[in-house]
Amino acid sequence: MNGNEEELWEIDYEKRFALDVSELNVVKEKVVKYPGTIEDYLREKGFEEVHFHESGTLPSHAHYGSKRSCSFR
Numbered sequence: 001m002n003g004n005e006e007e008l009w010e011i012d013y014e015k016r017f018a019l020d021v022s023e024l025n026v027v028k029e030k031v032v033k034y035p036g037t038i039e040d041y042l043r044e045k046g047f048e049e050v051h052f053h054e055s056g057t058l059p060s061h062a063h064y065g066s067k068r069s070c071s072f073r
Helices: 038-044
Strands: 007-014 015-018 050-053 061-064
Touching: 007 038, 015 038, 038 050
Parallel strands: none
Antiparallel strands: 007 015, 015 061, 050 061
16 A cells, blocks of 8 residues: 555454554564455455545544445545
C-alpha cells in the first residue's frame, strides 16, 4: 500500500478490519505469504468495498464493507 515490498497485515474477519503491523514489534506467527497486495488478498477472500486509511499516528488500516458506516472518514 505504501510502496513497501513486504507488508504484514493483521486481519480481523469478524470485525471486518485490517491493520498494517509491518513496523510494529509483533510476533510474526501464522503469517500467510501472498505475492500480491493486501487489496488483492482481501478481494480474493471475497471481501468487497475495501477501503484504506492512513494516519500519521496510527498504522495504515482497512475496512471492508460499506463505506457509509465508516467512522474514519
